[in-house]
Amino acid sequence: MAPEPAYTDEQLDAFGLAREQLAQHIAVIMDGNGRWAQQRGLPRVEGHRRGVQSVRSIVEECSRLGLQQLTLYCFSSENWKRPKLELSLLMKLLRHYLVEERRLICEQGLQFRVIGKIDELDPAIQREIELTEEAASTNDGMMLCLAVNYGARMEITEAVQQIARQVQRGELSADTITEQTVASHLMTSGMPDPDLLIRTAGEMRISNYLLWQISYSELWVTDTYWPDFREPNLHEALKDFAARDRRFGGLHNTSEGPSSASA
Ligand code: IPE
Numbered sequence: 001m002a003p004e005p006a007y008t009d010e011q012l013d014a015f016g017l018a019r020e021q022l023a024q025h026i027a028v029i030m031d032g033n034g035r036w037a038q039q040r041g042l043p044r045v046e047g048h049r050r051g052v053q054s055v056r057s058i059v060e061e062c063s064r065l066g067l068q069q070l071t072l073y074c075f076s077s078e079n080w081k082r083p084k085l086e087l088s089l090l091m092k093l094l095r096h097y098l099v100e101e102r103r104l105i106c107e108q109g110l111q112f113r114v115i116g117k118i119d120e121l122d123p124a125i126q127r128e129i130e131l132t133e134e135a136a137s138t139n140d141g142m143m144l145c146l147a148v149n150y151g152a153r154m155e156i157t158e159a160v161q162q163i164a165r166q167v168q169r170g171e172l173s174a175d176t177i178t179e180q181t182v183a184s185h186l187m188t189s190g191m192p193d194p195d196l197l198i199r200t201a202g203e204m205r206i207s208n209y210l211l212w213q214i215s216y217s218e219l220w221v222t223d224t225y226w227p228d229f230r231e232p233n234l235h236e237a238l239k240d241f242a243a244r245d246r247r248f249g250g251l252h253n254t255s256e257g258p259s260s261a262s263a
């Protein structure tokens, strides 16, 4: 199967989108799988299963839109609190996803990275992650980043430990630690910060996701459950994003805006 061609400006226009106003990096909290299933009298795992189809659609669509990066919250470090059966089914689905999507990831030329405590996952899953990362290593398309067994507080804590060790060894002086030093010790090192954070299923919270990186991301929450989230929902989020006035603490982007703000 050939990779889906990128959208032309005319196609974007038909969606009500303009290339220069697109978010470059979208992060998603894919929530509501369980509620989607419960609403239909199905076991929760059916929601997760159906959610994989949304992942497929949204990954392809973001790639066609020419995004730089898509970062998906697949499993949080707190999700281990779930029942054993749900956990084993989630891990099985993750493993299948990694195997089944490998070919598609390569056909679409996607870069691929996983952030999170990978070494705590089942060795078979670790192996599949490695294989997919290897297979995608020479790709230069959109970066697909999966957050698996990820928690932002854990990530920041580990970064602090690494920096403290460098100071202890005399390789770094505490006074020279900058925001860049911290960012470069996070699991997202080298990645741009998300421009837009989407959360499905209506909760107005961050659930320990990318706490450092979303400092200035635009937030967009929809009541739609993740298994129902498809291309039109993504376009709606991007249209909303395009209308936002991102000030980064400055003023409006007008003649009286950032350039004259220091006066
Ligand atoms: C998101 O859906 C998937 C994971 C957290 C793994 P949920 O399973 O949290 O679905 P709800 O929030 O219970 O509906």
Ligand code: IPE
Pocket (backbone or CB within 6 Å): 029, 030, 031, 032, 073, 074, 075, 076, 079, 203, 205, 207
């Ligand atoms: C966030 O969803 C984690 C993922 C989507 C993987 P949760 O369902 O775990 O979040 P809470 O528990 O509602 O905060």
Ligand code: MG
Pocket (backbone or CB within 6 Å): 031, 032, 033
């Ligand atoms: Mg949830």
